[in-house]
Every structure is written in C-alpha cells, then in structure tokens.
Amino acid sequence: MPQPLKIAIAGALGRMGRQMAEAVAADPRLELVARFHRPGSAGEGLVERDEALALADAVIDFTTSAASAELAEACAARGGPALVIGSTGFSAAELAAIIEAAKKIPIVRSGSYSLGLNMLTGLVEEAARALGPDDCDIEILEAHHRFKVDAPSGTALMLGEAAARGRGVAKRARDGVTGPRPAGEIGFAVLRGGGIVGEHSVSFLTEGETLTLSHAAGDRSMFARGAIAAALWLAGRPPGEYDMRDVLGFGAG
Numbered sequence: 181m182p183q184p185l186k187i188a189i190a191g192a193l194g195r196m197g198r199q200m201a202e203a204v205a206a207d208p209r210l211e212l213v214a215r216f217h218r219p220g221s222a223g224e225g226l227v228e229r230d231e232a233l234a235l236a237d238a239v240i241d242f243t244t245s246a247a248s249a250e251l252a253e254a255c256a257a258r259g260g261p262a263l264v265i266g267s268t269g270f271s272a273a274e275l276a277a278i279i280e281a282a283k284k285i286p287i288v289r290s291g292s293y294s295l296g297l298n299m300l301t302g303l304v305e306e307a308a309r310a311l312g313p314d315d316c317d318i319e320i321l322e323a324h325h326r327f328k329v330d331a332p333s334g335t336a337l338m339l340g341e342a343a344a345r346g347r348g349v350a351k352r353a354r355d356g357v358t359g360p361r362p363a364g365e366i367g368f369a370v371l372r373g374g375g376i377v378g379e380h381s382v383s384f385l386t387e388g389e390t391l392t393l394s395h396a397a398g399d400r401s402m403f404a405r406g407a408i409a410a411a412l413w414l415a416g417r418p419p420g421e422y423d424m425r426d427v428l429g430f431g432a433g
C-alpha cells in the first residue's frame with residue numbers, strides 16, 4: 181500500500197476549509213498533517229502557514245484571491261508543496277503571480293471542483309460552437325449564498341470562457357439605457373442571497389427558442405471530493421498550471 185499523501189489545509193476555519201478537513205480525514209489515501217488560517221492564528225489544532233508547508237506534499241486552499249496568490253508564491257519559493265487552489269475572484273496581478281509560481285511547482289486551479297460542473301463546460305462549449313454567434317445569444321446566470329464576496333462567480337467565468345471559445349466579449353453588468361444587445365456578447369447575471377451553495381445556468385437564446393443548460397450544487401462535499409482528486413493527481417507532476425479538465429482527463433482543456 182503506498183504512503184498516504186500528506187495534506188495541509190489553508191483557510192481551515194472557513195466553510196470549505198472545514199468541509200475539506202472532514203473529507204481529508206475520512207480518506208485513507210490521505211493524511212491530514214496540518215491546518216492553518218490567517219497569520220498569527222495558530223493554536224487549537226492550527227499551525228502557522230510555514231510550518232504547514234514544511235509538513236505537506238500538497239496544500240488545498242479555499243481562502244481568498246489575495247491569500248492564494250501569496251500562498252502560491254510561498255510554496256514556489258521553497259520548491260513545494262504542490263498546490264490545489266479553489267479560491268475565486270482573482271485580479272490580473274494575482275493570476276500572474278500564480279502563473280509565475282507554477283513555473284516552480286505544480287498547481288491545479290479551478291473555479292469549480294465539481295465533476296458535474298466540469299462536464300457542463302464541455303457541453304456549453306459544444307453548444308456554443310454548434311449554434312454560432314449570429315442569431316444565438318448566450319446569457320449566464322449564477323446564484324450564491326449571501327456571504328459570497330466575488331462576482332461573477334469563478335464558475336460563471338469558467339462557463340463564459342467555455343462559451344467564448346470562438347465568440348465575443350463578456351458583458352459583466354447591465355444598468356440604465358444599455359442599447360440593443362450586441363451580437364456575440366456573453367452576458368452575466370448575478371443573484372446573492374440565503375444559503376444557496378451554487379447554481380449556474382447558461383442559456384442559448386434565439387428569437388424562436390431558448391436552450392438552457394444548468395447545474396445546481398446540493399452541498400459542498402463534491403467540491404471537497406474534486407479537490408482531493410486534484411491533490412492525488414498532482415503527486416509527482418512537473419511544475420505547471422493545470423485545471424480540473426486536466427485532472428478529469430477531459431481533453432486538452
């Protein structure tokens with residue numbers, strides 16, 4: 181039997197951090213070696229970040245865009261551990277820092293670790309290609325709980341990228357006199373409230389009919405399962421930035 185993969189969890193006190201700790205502890209292929217939170221919050225089962233990095237083969241990180249970019253730099257500076265990033269809402273500078281770090285360590289980053297959602301991106305790409313931009317409009321709707329801080333969601337942006345292969349630019353918000361909808365635009369609409377775990381739909385609209393592809397997350401456990409699959413997949417990989425489509429073997433991605 182191979183040695184269990186040593187996992188550290190960032191953002192351990194967050195919604196996903198707690199979900200991850202439960203899932204990792206229950207998985208015999210893994211050993212939960214450290215949990216950490218913000219700097220200075222060690223104690224009661226938590227350690228400082230750098231202690232965690234020294235113990236782990238891989239870190240699973242659902243925190244904030246800024247914390248993830250900083251963590252990627254710290255992991256790269258010491259030549260490891262590998263990193264699974266689930267955070268969303270990245271600025272261009274934060275993304276650039278992660279891409280730089282991925283020259284030194286292997287990183288999986290995805291706006292969604294759900295298997296179903298990653299399957300949906302393939303279907304969206306196929307539908308967008310088949311329907312073409314001339315008479316078919318694409319609109320993406322996402323809904324999340326009241327605590328979510330970024331919009332559109334990382335998943336909505338992923339779906340937008342899938343739809344946009346061969347299409348026009350994103351339209352992130354509409355307000356006031358917007359004028360008619362430009363052809364090829366991909367529109368995003370955002371709903372926030374209550375405890376919604378994550379709902380996404382992509383509609384393809386022509387003047388005669390609407391096709392809608394959608395996904396709803398029932399709870400956060402499948403994000404944790406996907407992140408664990410990513411950590412196991414990363415073991416022994418060369419440096420590089422990978423995504424969930426690589427992990428799931430969904431083609432060139």
Ligand SMILES: NC(=O)C1=CN([C@@H]2O[C@H](COP(=O)(O)OP(=O)(O)OC[C@H]3O[C@@H](n4cnc5c(N)ncnc54)[C@H](OP(=O)(O)O)[C@@H]3O)[C@@H](O)[C@H]2O)C=CC1
Binds near residue numbers: 192193196247265291
């Ligand atoms: N890719 C995917 O499949 C999924 C992605 N997400 C994304 O994951 C992220 C976290 O989501 P969620 O768990 O709901 O959010 P939470 O706010 O519940 O958790 C994030 C945690 O990270 C902590 N944190 C902030 N800065 C640092 C730091 N420098 N070091 C360590 N910990 C830090 C926060 O602390 P404090 O509370 O003190 O601010 C908080 O406890 C979001 O970006 C979300 O969009 C969520 C679900 C699935």
Ligand SMILES: O=C(O)C1=N[C@H](C(=O)O)C[C@H](O)C1
Binds near residue numbers: 332
């Ligand atoms: O913040 C969340 O909760 C979620 N964030 C991710 C996103 O931004 O897409 C994934 C999931 O929808 C839950």
